Amino acid sequence: MADRFRDKVVVITGTGAGQARTAALRFAAEGALVVGCDVDGPAANETERLVRAAGGTIECLPDVDLTVESEAERVMGFAADRFGGIDVLYNNATRWAGGSPTTMDPDAFRWTITNVLDLSWLATKRAYPYMRDRDGASIVFIGSIAGIGGWTGFPGGSSETFAYGCAKAAVIRMASVLAIELAPIRVNVVSPGPIRTVTTEPVFGEPGTPFHALYRDGMLVDRIGEPDDVVSAAMFLTSSEASWVTGQHLAVDGGFLGSHGAGRPDPAVTGPIAARFSGRATRASRQQSIEGL
Numbered sequence: 001m002a003d004r005f006r007d008k009v010v011v012i013t014g015t016g017a018g019q020a021r022t023a024a025l026r027f028a029a030e031g032a033l034v035v036g037c038d039v040d041g042p043a044a045n046e047t048e049r050l051v052r053a054a055g056g057t058i059e060c061l062p063d064v065d066l067t068v069e070s071e072a073e074r075v076m077g078f079a080a081d082r083f084g085g086i087d088v089l090y091n092n093a094t095r096w097a098g099g100s101p102t103t104m105d106p107d108a109f110r111w112t113i114t115n116v117l118d119l120s121w122l123a124t125k126r127a128y129p130y131m132r133d134r135d136g137a138s139i140v141f142i143g144s145i146a147g148i149g150g151w152t153g154f155p156g157g158s159s160e161t162f163a164y165g166c167a168k169a170a171v172i173r174m175a176s177v178l179a180i181e182l183a184p185i186r187v188n189v190v191s192p193g194p195i196r197t198v199t200t201e202p203v204f205g206e207p208g209t210p211f212h213a214l215y216r217d218g219m220l221v222d223r224i225g226e227p228d229d230v231v232s233a234a235m236f237l238t239s240s241e242a243s244w245v246t247g248q249h250l251a252v253d254g255g256f257l258g259s260h261g262a263g264r265p266d267p268a269v270t271g272p273i274a275a276r277f278s279g280r281a282t283r284a285s286r287q288q289s290i291e292g293l
């Protein structure tokens with residue numbers, strides 16, 4: 001097994017669930033001294049139990065609300081006191097409320113911005129003093145393809161992710177500023193597409209159901225993502241393998257953005273087009289051929 005994080009202090013936010021639980025297990029398996037935290041206390045404790053049962057080193061702080069600056073300090077100060085500093089900050093924690101731009105309650109909008117954007121900034125602000133003297137220190141933000149323009153974040157033009165998408169767009173922007181401000185600490189963003197977790201499974205549906213197909217048909221790789229897909233990218237970016245990579249944004253989305261959500265070629269469409277053009281030169285290419293003579 002790779003050992004890329006031997007004795008590195010890795011703080012992961014929102015370790016009670018989903019991708020961050022996978023991250024805690026995988027960083028610990030590669031030798032990291034992991035510090036986790038979550039607003040959901042029992043969930044954070046369960047991750048701590050799982051990592052220790054697998055032989056890893058972890059301390060998980062339960063009942064931490066990272067939208068409160070003193071709470072962010074509690075986590076980062078704990079990591080520094082317990083392990084001597086922070087080498088990697090994995091900004092993952094997020095909570096959000098759904099709602100469209102024309103109907104959403106302003107309190108729900110503000111709550112979402114706070115629980116996506118503010119907490120990522122506050123965690124970083126409070127981790128920085130414990131990171132700035134560490135060789136090879138690195139931060140990864142988890143964005144989302146919902147934060148990238150050109151679509152709403154859900155298939156079918158649904159705008160329920162309105163506030164979430166605005167906040168994730170700001171997270172991506174914030175990371176690019178921090179890459180400059182905090183250098184030589186490296187700062188990168190991973191933006192997942194739809195990832196199967198306990199929370200999202202009911203939303204995406206089972207393979208074969210129409211909503212599931214709406215997602216999958218927009219991709220180039222024929223499946224919904226798994227937490228490991230995101231964690232693998234984040235581990236590369238925070239490891240010494242990426243020691244010359246900073247200020248970058250990587251979409252881990254099965255090719256959703258790479259195809260603008262159009263997915264793989266549809267033979268029902270491409271077939272007639274190919275037949276129309278097969279063996280014929282277009283007017284422009286005929287002209288080029290003549291000019292090239």
Ligand SMILES: NC(=O)c1ccc[n+]([C@@H]2O[C@H](COP(=O)([O-])OP(=O)(O)OC[C@H]3O[C@@H](n4cnc5c(N)ncnc54)[C@H](O)[C@@H]3O)[C@@H](O)[C@H]2O)c1
Binds near residue numbers: 196200
């Ligand atoms: N799952 C997907 O399809 C998907 C797609 C794109 C982006 N993402 C992003 O990936 C990351 C992980 O997603 P996930 O599906 O594993 O999420 P999740 O909801 O399963 O886990 C997020 C964890 O963060 C914790 N948390 C939320 N607010 C907190 C706060 N204020 N203080 C402390 N902890 C808090 C939650 O309690 C939860 O345990 C998030 O940033 C999410 O926006 C997920």
